[in-house]
Amino acid sequence: MNKNDRAPLFHVAKRGALPWYQAWAIRGAALILALILCGIITSLVTKLNPLSVYAAIWKGSFGTSRKFWVLLQNIAMLLCVSLAVTPAFRMRCWNLGAEGQALIGALASAACMILLANKLPNWAVIVCMTVSSVVAGAIWAGIPAFFKAKWNTNETLFTLMMNYVATQLVAYYCVVWESPKGSATIGIINSKTEIGWFPVLGGQKYLLNILIVAVVCVAMFVYLRYSKHGYEIAVVGESERTARYVGIKVERVIIRTMLLSGAVCGLAGLLLVGGTNHTLTPTIVDGRGFTAVMVSWLAKFNPVWMIFTSFLLVFLGRGAGEITTNFGLNHSFGDILTGIILFFIIGSEFFINYQIKLTRKGRKEE
């Protein structure tokens, strides 16, 4: 026998279910490998000490108490939008319109703050903001859902297009309500009266937002896992034919779930305007509608795991910002490091689901 028997060196085989600690060991190993590679690239390209770069990344999130609260607030907002898209995703309905749905919710609450400021008491304004932003978000998602249920249009494109409509609407109202005149921006709304501003709990401006999102997170987890609606969503997502076979009204489930998705997005818009920024700009959602897609997928649509994945993404993002300012690096360098780390983490899922087996030399050499 010569080299002509080209038995493959290895082959890929699917694993059975791994115990959780082994799966996490693989993920941990991936993270360590990613950090090593990032370190090598950092020292090669920038001649900086990678350890000091890592320290800066860490400080970007945990350096000061203020940075820590900003981190928590950012996690909460990203998590909120991610929670919103998750029921739709579980139904295999790709709602890519979270950006627009949150934006339209933000527009609705800003409108209430501006137009009702001196007509209603503060608590009534906040109630109006809440209701209107949630309804606005739901409508924004409900339109593509209705078309999908009725005529089976593609929800991916439809929701994506609705984002642009929302952005332009907000840009228009930024001019209508501009202050000061000619700036084409709204500025801080009701900065003197603070009408429509969320109450500050325990001296922490962001605490209320964080608590609200925590409640939504638990509620979403329970809804998806234990409620009849959650079960229907799962069945429709796995197989519409099975759903019809057992008498689930698929169209109704699609519309109901998208309305929920949009409503939670609207809530995110409300929190951004009423709790965090107290203003409205076309970029107030800051791409979270799209980052949320990644958060949700990385967590395999599990609301509790999404806390960790949104932490990861926010932490890396803030770290990238920190090293940019600290070391005078181009912002792209931070993004390169973030990209490498995400690549390893997502790539590790392959090794959790599959194993690589070296081919045993089974044949006898004569």
Added chain:
Amino acid sequence: MDNKIAAVQMRDITKRFGPVLANDKVWLDIYRGEILALLGENGSGKTTLMNMLSGIYFPDEGTISIDGKDVVIRSPKDAFDLGIGMIHQHFKLVDVLTAAENIVLGLEGKLDLKAASEKIRRICDAYGFEVDPNQKIYDMSVSQKQTVEIVKVLFRGADILILDEPTAVLTPQETDKLFAVLRNMRDDGKAIVIITHKMHEVEALSDRVAILRHGQFIGDMPTKSTNAQEMTNMMVGHAVTLNINRPEPVNPKPRIEVKGLTVRSIDGILKLDDVSFTANSGEILGIAGISGCGQKELLEAIAGLQPVEAGSICYIEDDGTREELIGKNPLSIAEMGVSLSFVPEDRLGMGLVANMDLSDNMMLRSFRRGHSLFTDRRSPKKLAETVVQELDVSTPGISTPVRRLSGGNVQKVLVGREISSAPTVLLTAYAVRGLDINSSYTIYDLINKQKEQGVAVIYVGEDLDVLLELADRILVLCGGKVSGIVPGRGAQKREVGMMMTKLGGKDDE
């Protein structure tokens, strides 16, 4: 046969899928000029073994040699180069292309359809195939598509052919034709392996049988020196009886009355044309027909899943009250108090959710119960445990996704759920398709038990031998029309076969 060197020698072939040992040190010899029947229950590793020969899987251990020379088969292309061709259960053809285009698809070199057509004609003449090279695939019947698949591998020079359950989709007449062709190829010196569950086909066609059980090679022998009973015992590992029980109907009363049922598909094609019949309680009404003759539409119309153009479907209760089922969906039928169970043809795509576990699948029918916002998880779990125990489902546990189960166990889960609601009507479509003998008999027993309890059973089947043994009456569909209804006792296979291909089944001789 001067020197009996095996065309294929497989030695100590082992293949694992995760923790599952699919093939365990299997030895198999395949000879030229011989038809080998590969027998075994579901999950015994037949298809896995053949997939390794045709380059789809790579063995973990063991050697394969062709004509005495060791070879390494890493891909389907390697297999083709060695003259090995496999015809899979699910055809791999491009619908919008012609037969000739499909056959040359993927071949290297210049595209010369004319020469290809010429070569196809020669192959067809040599073995007795009937293929029009210029016919589009979407215009073809299932048996024609299968013929194209066989010609495709012959065209590529295969002289070792593997057919995975080729008769599952054919009528008796088409099966006879296929067998004639296979015999011609055998006489031409080709090595042929056929995987099948049907004993009478093994006896009619093969020269030698090889038997696998639980991934292990049990033995092989000339077909002449064995019989169905012995082969079955070897497959199952213990003695089994091969007779299907057919108890007398108990107190049959009309339960479902179908009148003038007409159904069109979305594309406007007439699927059912003026179909009328009555299904009685305590009786099994068998439905025979070539696949795609309206069986699916008929069952789905009764189950409230298929829009109907004309006609009526009446449910008759024990006290004689009649309820119209047309225009109702499955939910409203259940709300009327009609307990109708349906075991659809597509088990994992319609009857069950493949990615959900057993207990979540049990919930499909019952999750709406109660006024709580939340689902009751306890009773489906109990039901799952009962089904696993009573129907002897082999599964690691009730929290295993059903897609991980073998075909027979999937079907047991589905049938178990459907009969758990104590139905008055049970619709089943191809209830034993792809199931091995043991599982098939379990299903027949379950269906008979339902019949004895007074359920009106409508059984759509493809194996005429089984229909003739199991059903009390047989309704034969032909192109969406009722070709005839015959009593199951004493019906002749040939007669029913003729009715399947021709309305009324009369020969104009």
